[in-house]
Each structure stands twice: as structure tokens, then as C-alpha cells.
Amino acid sequence: xxxHDQTITMLRxxxxxxxENPAKAKIVTRAIYKEHITDFSQIxxxxxxxRQKLAEDFSFTNLTLITKSETQxxxxxxxxxxxxxxxxxxxxxxxxxxxxxxxxxVGCNMNCVFCESGKLKKVRNLETHEMVQQLLYIRDVLQIxxxxxxxxxxxxxxxxxxxxxxxxxxxxxxxxxxxxxxxVTISTSGITPRIIEYANRPVLNSLAISLHAPNDELRNQLMxxxxxxxxAPLIEAAKLYTQKSGKKITFAYIMIKDLNDTPDCARxxxxxxxxxxxxVNLIPYNKTRSTHYEPSSWERIHEFWxxxxxxxxxxxxxxxxxxDMNAACGQLSSDYKGEI
Numbered sequence: 001x002x003x004h005d006q007t008i009t010m011l012r013x014x015x016x017x018x019x020e021n022p023a024k025a026k027i028v029t030r031a032i033y034k035e036h037i038t039d040f041s042q043i044x045x046x047x048x049x050x051r052q053k054l055a056e057d058f059s060f061t062n063l064t065l066i067t068k069s070e071t072q073x074x075x076x077x078x079x080x081x082x083x084x085x086x087x088x089x090x091x092x093x094x095x096x097x098x099x100x101x102x103x104x105x106v107g108c109n110m111n112c113v114f115c116e117s118g119k120l121k122k123v124r125n126l127e128t129h130e131m132v133q134q135l136l137y138i139r140d141v142l143q144i145x146x147x148x149x150x151x152x153x154x155x156x157x158x159x160x161x162x163x164x165x166x167x168x169x170x171x172x173x174x175x176x177x178x179x180x181x182x183x184v185t186i187s188t189s190g191i192t193p194r195i196i197e198y199a200n201r202p203v204l205n206s207l208a209i210s211l212h213a214p215n216d217e218l219r220n221q222l223m224x225x226x227x228x229x230x231x232a233p234l235i236e237a238a239k240l241y242t243q244k245s246g247k248k249i250t251f252a253y254i255m256i257k258d259l260n261d262t263p264d265c266a267r268x269x270x271x272x273x274x275x276x277x278x279x280v281n282l283i284p285y286n287k288t289r290s291t292h293y294e295p296s297s298w299e300r301i302h303e304f305w306x307x308x309x310x311x312x313x314x315x316x317x318x319x320x321x322x323x324d325m326n327a328a329c330g331q332l333s334s335d336y337k338g339e340i
Contacts, residue, residue, distance in 0.1 A: 003032060003058040004129035004136070007169040008176065014057075024050065026175045033176040036140050062141075063133045077137070081106070081130060085123060087154055089134040097147030102134050104164055105155025110189045112210070112223045114254060116288040117154045125160040131167040135177065149179055152187040152208075158194035165198075168205060181205050187252065192229040195237040199244045207241055208250035208281070209234070213260050214268035222260070235272065242277040248314075249276065254283045255296035255304065266304045270311035279314035 006014070011025030024046065031043045040046075040054040064080040075091040090101040107120035134153075139146045149171055151157040157164040164186070171177045171184055185206040188195065198204070213219035219226040238249050251273065255261045273280065282305060285295040296304075301317060308315040 001058055002061055002127070002129035003028075003054075004060075004132040004170070005127060005166065006058070007166050008173050009169070010166075018053075020050065028054070029173060029175045033170075033173075033178075061129070063130065063137055065137065077134075079134065079137070087126065087130070087134070089138070089153060091138055091144065094148070098138075098144060099148035099150060100135050100138055100146050101150050101153045102131055102167075103153030103155055104131060104151055104157045104160045104167075108155050109159060110156050110223070110225050112189065112212075112225075114212075114222060114256060114285065114288075114291055114293055116291075120154070122155070122159070125163055126155070128163045128166040128170070131163065132170055132177075135171065139177075147179065148183045148185075150185045150187065152185070156189055156191065157186050158188045158191040158198070161194055161197070165201075172203075172205070182247075185250075189223060189225050190229050190234045191225070192233050192237045195234075196240060199237070199241040204241070204245040204247065206247065206250070207245075208252055209238060210254075211251040211269075211280075212254050214265050214272050218260060218265075231272065235276065238278070239276055247277075249278045251278055251280050252283055252318075253280055254285050255301050256285045257294040257296045257300070259293065261296040261300050261304055263303065263307055266307035267311065270308055270313050273313055274311070279316060280308055282315060282317045284317070 008025050008029050011028055012022035015022045015024045027045055028043065031037045035042075037043060038060050040051045040058075043051060043054075046054075061082065066078045066080050066086065068078070069076045073093045077089045077091070079087050079089060081087065085106045087103040087106060089103060092099045092101065103126065105125050106123040108115075108117045109122040111119075135146060135149065138144050151164065151167075168184060168186070171179050172181050181203060182205070185208055186198070187208040187210060189210045195207075195209075198207070210223070211219075212222050213226075216226060216230050219231060238251075241247075242249050253260075253269070269280070282301060284301065285293060287293070287295065305315050305317060
């Protein structure tokens with residue numbers, strides 16, 4: 001079993017299972033994530049017997065870096081997994097700190113028509129340690145400080161719910177990686193039952209829902225998941241999250257030329273979201289290798305933005321990272337062929 005699969009609660013239960021003080025879980029967690037140990041023999045505050053048992057029960061393994069691409073503000077990493085599959089992770093350098101975009105699955109079952117990742121088809125969920133190690137590679141191996149995490153890479157986080165929740169617990173644990181709860185964002189295409197389940201957790205991170213259409217007819221066309229989880233219950237789940245968390249929810253909206261960027265779409269969107277504590281993040285569409293869509297013009301994006309503002313909706317336009325190297329929103333694809 002990989003040690004990076006273990007939340008501090010899991011480690012407490014582990015120690016209790018053979019009669020040891022569960023407080024040792026905090027010692028192990030601090031050693032791994034703050035002292036950066038890579039061998040249990042380095043935890044000298046534990047007895048030799050405990051260190052030996054840890055070494056017998058848990059392993060340290062890491063992702064393998066295959067290749068990376070870089071621009072001034074973005075780096076994209078292609079990692080190899082133990083079973084031969086690959087995933088991609090993106091580092092984004094902001095003026096307020098460094099953010100890491102984490103993948104949660106090998107492939108994706110959501111099949112959103114504008115997204116390159118959705119063309120891969122889901123192979124399997126990532127294990128918790130495979131998610132944690134994307135972050136640790138950047139923070140520990142490359143020694144780049146990380147202040148923000150977004151689960152917006154390849155895969156649907158709520159389709160890998162248990163591992164995603166364990167990842168979040170590890171990342172936000174004060175004795176561990178210790179990233180602020182509000183600086184960890186989960187992005188979902190809208191698996192309504194999981195949003196409701198998540199909203200009832202005791203501590204909530206930032207949440208973003210990929211909306212991309214103001215009505216069911218258009219969203220069915222763009223996002224097949226809408227046929228299973230249509231807009232009305234999705235919006236109710238979003239309201240539950242805002243009530244439970246006290247936080248604004250983000251609705252991501254990709255601007256695709258002559259499809260979902262019309263003034264009428266803007267007005268419909270404003271009506272749909274008028275009673276929700278939210279803001280809309282307009283995303284200029286990023287062309288991919290396998291779709292025929294075109295990005296909206298900046299004039300159309302500004303018009304859409306202005307109509308939302310006029311109707312009382314808080315709205316921003318996302319600054320894009322990595323569009324020139326297929327690292328931006330909707331462009332990630334781990335089907336490595338040696339050309340990245």
C-alpha cells in the first residue's frame with residue numbers, strides 16, 4: 001500500500017489497530033509532507049520497531065516524468081504510471097502564487113464535445129497517491145512552492161469521489177501539505193448526487209461547475225451528462241452547496257462561436273442563475289486537435305460579459321494558461337505519442 005494513499009485519519013486507525021498511540025499518525029504525516037522524508041528509517045522520533053512495521057506495510061513510489069513543456073507562465077508534465085498509462089499535470093504561475101492543475105482519472109467518461117480529454121474514454125480512476133504525487137513532484141522534486149490546487153485536469157473528480165476526498169484531506173491537512181481549504185477547487189461537470197453528498201461534508205473547498213449552456217437543449221448537445229443530471233436539479237444542488245458552505249460557487253462557461261455565445265444565451269444564463277450566490281467565469285474556447293468549434297471573438301465575449309453584469313450576475317473572464325502548448329482548459333490529452 002502506498003503511504004501517499006493515507007489520510008491522517010486512516011493513519012490514526014492504522015496505529016490503533018495494533019494498540020499504538022494514534023498520535024503517531026501526526027508524526028508520520030509531518031515527516032512525510034513537511035520534512036520530506038522518503039524512507040521510514042528517517043523518522044527517528046519513532047521506535048525502530050514502529051519504523052520497521054511502517055516499512056513492511058507501506059511503500060514510497062513516485063510517478064515517472066516522461067516529458068515536460070514550458071512557457072513563461074505555464075509548465076505541462078506528462079507522467080507515467082506504474083501500469084503504463086499516462087496523465088498530465090499543469091503548473092500555472094500566477095502573481096499571487098503557483099497553482100497546480102491535477103488529473104483525477106486516466107481518461108474521462110463525460111464526453112463533453114468541446115474537450116480533448118473526453119475523447120480518451122475512461123480507463124480507470126487514479127488512486128489517491130497518484131493524485132498526491134502530481135503535486136509532490138512539483139513541490140518536492142522540482143522544489144517549486146505551491147499555494148493553490150485545482151482539480152481540473154483529465155477526468156471527472158466526482159466520478160472518482162472517494163479518492164478525490166482523500167486527496168483533499170491530505171492536501172489540506174495542517175500537519176501535512178497544508179494548503180488552505182479555500183485554495184483547493186474541485187471542478188465538476190455536474191454529477192448532481194455527488195455535489196449533494198459533497199455539500200454535506202463538514203469542511204468544504206471551493207467548487208466550480210462546468211455549465212457551458214443556459215438551457216437543457218443546448219447543454220444536452222455539449223455535455224451528455226446533462227441527460228442524466230439536467231439543469232433544474234443541478235442548480236438546486238449548487239444552491240445547497242452555497243447554503244452549507246457560505247461560499248460563492250463558480251459556474252464555468254466556455255465561449256464557443258455562434259453556439260452558446262449569443263445575447264439570448266447571456267440573458268437565459270442570467271435568469272437561470274439569478275437566485276444563486278455565484279459568479280460566472282467566462283472561458284475563451286481553446287481549439288483542440290479533434291473538434292471543429294471556433295472561439296468567440298473578444299467583442300462577443302465582452303458583449304456577453306456586459307449583459308450578465310447588467311442583469312446582476314458577477315462575472316469574470318478567465319486568464320488562460322498554456323493554450324499554445326495544449327495545456328489550457330479542455331486541451332489536456334494523455335495519449336502520448338512522443339510529440340509533446
